[in-house]
Amino acid sequence: MNIQDKFNFNFPTQIRFGVGVISELAEYLKAHHLSRPLLVTDPLVKELDFFKKITADLSRVGIAVEVFSDVHKNPVKSDVHKGKEQYQSTQRDAIVGIGGGVALDVSRAIALSINHHRDLFDYDDLIGGDQYVTEPIPHFITVPTTAGTGSEVGRSAIISEDESKKKRILFAPSLMAKMVFADPKLTLDLPPFVTAATGMDALTHNIEAYLSKNWHPMCSGIALEGIQLIGESLEKATLQPDLLSRSKMLMASMMGAIAFQKGLGIVHSLAHPLSSLLDTHHGLANAVNLPYGLDFNYEGSEERFDQMALKLGFNKGEGHQLNGFIKELNVKLGLPTHLSGIGVNKSHIPTLSALAIADFCHPNNPKPVSQKDFETIYLTAL
Incomplete structure (x- = not known):
């Protein structure tokens, strides 16, 4: 592996991999006529320099950024509801998950919830809930900042019940990101x-x-x-x-x-x-x-x-x-x-x-x- 190279590949999600590819996010959004993304992350990543640089770079080219980071260490349904409310109340047009498994799971669950209005856990794959995932998903992009869950290329989200903490799995092929920006530089710190x-x-x-x-x-x-x-x-x-x-x-x-x-x-x-x-x-x-x-x-x-x-x-x-x-x-x-x-x-x-x-x-x-x-x-x- 040559760290100077950047790669495009699909499996099946489209993946842009290489040091520095995060700098291409703004261009990608503009090329797809997206100007009001909801950036979903966690409270720790939100305060890191690289995240602040991402938001500054997007704002500099006229992209109106909204950040949602009010999530638990092990995400629960109410986290998703709050993210959905912020997406709708601020009239977003895309979702960008930036972080580790928590941020990416929550961002994917928010994406599911925008045009699907049953109770979130009606979509639990273990009870056949994938059959209800019938509506389009907002334009969804993932940016991993850890090398662990691999959620950036997944098509499921694990979200817990608020009280019992029982884990539920939301799944559908349409929940895959349309683009992954996998930049090893974001994991260095x-x-x-x-x-x-x-x-x-x-x-x-x-x-x-x-x-x-x-x-x-x-x-x-x-x-x-x-x-x-x-x-x-x-x-x-x-x-x-x-x-x-x-x-x-x-x-x-x-x-x-x-x-x-x-x-x-x-x-x-x-x-x-x-x-x-x-x-x-x-x-x-x-x-x-x-x-x-x-x-x-x-x-x-x-x-x-x-x-x-x-x-x-x-x-x-x-x-x-x-x-x-x-x-x-x-x-x-x-x-x-x-x-x-x-x-x-x-x-x-x-x-x-x-x-x-x-x-x-x-x-x-x-x-x-x-x-x-x-x-x-x-x-x-x-």
């Missing part, structure tokens, strides 16, 4: 913890997509390449970041999101309840649970573990070392290796296990999981 946690999120996406029991050879191939890119770059991007390592991580993050249309698995079902119950950062929850989920999945998937290990620099037939590699990587990145390190105690286990068995990811796991299995894994990870 991320603090080490965020880089590490979001990077482990991307690794988990690629690994779980590859292990998923569903058949999708193209996604499996993409996931393996994503695993290799992360193995080459995550430690460097976290501890001694440069544009090459950031570029590889940003690409691998998008690859993980593309690959997991094949499905995810047990690790995400272990992680989601931690965000719901304890408001744990999603990437951190994945990072801590990944080795324990891999240990559960190893038997019966040995050949796939061998393939992943090869991509991470191990010799042929050394897939059994993958679990230890992940634990060691967490230590190198300064992340906890046990649930107790993120505030979990034994009293949480029954509730976490009940939430995990109800989660929507583990049905795609390569082997079935029971509530008792979840309890055992949580206790082992504690």
Whole structure:
């Protein structure tokens, strides 16, 4: 990968990738006769210099910018309602999501809500809600600032209920962005913890997509390449970041999101309840649970573990070392290796296990999981 190059590619979203491509956003908006975008971000990104420069550059060429950033760390339905109200009351003509998974999920859910007027969770994919996504979506653009969720290339948004914090998944092919501006330079100033946690999120996406029991050879191939890119770059991007390592991580993050249309698995079902119950950062929850989920999945998937290990620099037939590699990587990145390190105690286990068995990811796991299995894994990870 040459960091001086800029690329256009579609998969299937149109993606503009390369250092400095964010400078093309204003020209893109003007070319599509869009002059009143709602920029959706989070409270932290809103205060960063690069975000202020984006808004200043847009304003300088006559684009009337409105910013919405009133979102929770794990987004809830009321966040979406507030964003929709701001879009409508200020008469916007496009939505630009700028940030990590939170901003991009909320911006996508706002885009869904503008011309769809049922209760937001009527569109939950797990109850067949995609059938109601029939109206056009406002012009929707995504700009990732982390290398983790890959939401910029996705077609779904995970939004929680306000009271119960139960996660709902809104999905439809029409929710894909019309354009992605993926600029590695925007990720350079991320603090080490965020880089590490979001990077482990991307690794988990690629690994779980590859292990998923569903058949999708193209996604499996993409996931393996994503695993290799992360193995080459995550430690460097976290501890001694440069544009090459950031570029590889940003690409691998998008690859993980593309690959997991094949499905995810047990690790995400272990992680989601931690965000719901304890408001744990999603990437951190994945990072801590990944080795324990891999240990559960190893038997019966040995050949796939061998393939992943090869991509991470191990010799042929050394897939059994993958679990230890992940634990060691967490230590190198300064992340906890046990649930107790993120505030979990034994009293949480029954509730976490009940939430995990109800989660929507583990049905795609390569082997079935029971509530008792979840309890055992949580206790082992504690």
